[in-house]
Amino acid sequence: QVQLVESGGDLVQPGGSLRLSCAASGSIFSIYTIYTMGWSRQIPGKQRELVATITSDYSTNYADSVKGRFTISRDNAKKTVYLQMNSLKLEDTAVYYCNARLVTGVVVTGDYWGQGTQVTVSS
Numbered sequence: 001q002v003q004l005v006e007s008g009g010d011l012v013q014p015g016g017s018l019r020l021s022c023a024a025s026g027s028i029f030s031i032y033t034i035y036t037m038g039w040s041r042q043i044p045g046k047q048r049e050l051v052a053t054i055t056s057d058y059s060t061n062y063a064d065s066v067k068g069r070f071t072i073s074r075d076n077a078k079k080t081v082y083l084q085m086n087s088l089k090l091e092d093t094a095v096y097y098c099n100a101r102l103v104t105g106v107v108v109t110g111d112y113w114g115q116g117t118q119v120t121v122s123s
Helices: none
Strands: 001-006 018-027 038-042 051-054 060-062 072-076 078-085 094-104 108-115 117-121
Touching: 001 094, 018 038, 018 094, 018 117, 038 072, 038 078, 051 072, 051 078, 060 072
Parallel strands: none
Antiparallel strands: 001 018, 018 078, 038 051, 038 094, 051 060, 072 078, 094 108, 094 117
16 A cells, blocks of 8 residues: 655644645555655645755755745665755645656656645734
8 A cells, every 4th residue: 555644734823834744555566765755735626836946866946936944855674755945924724736757868767746735824
């Protein structure tokens, strides 16, 4: 069974911080290091937006809207990816989803999603 379980979502005031976690389990993640891990977010009625990714060699990429505020990291021993979110803004309010993607050459051969965790930024 493939599982990506997010945690850490909460209600926070503007300017505050949160740390999201996503733990992977299941036989398909036996070699966790080969996956590119990422976080996306979605507001009801809008398309899911890619927030950040981290590759197997720890290369990171961020959406312009979060650069300088969010940091993605991974702990391969724990099969966990994190999203440290600082200086949160009202517009960061969304459901945040964890993603594990396996790319072979130029083909996506595996794409897995968690159930999401709610982040609400409100005063």
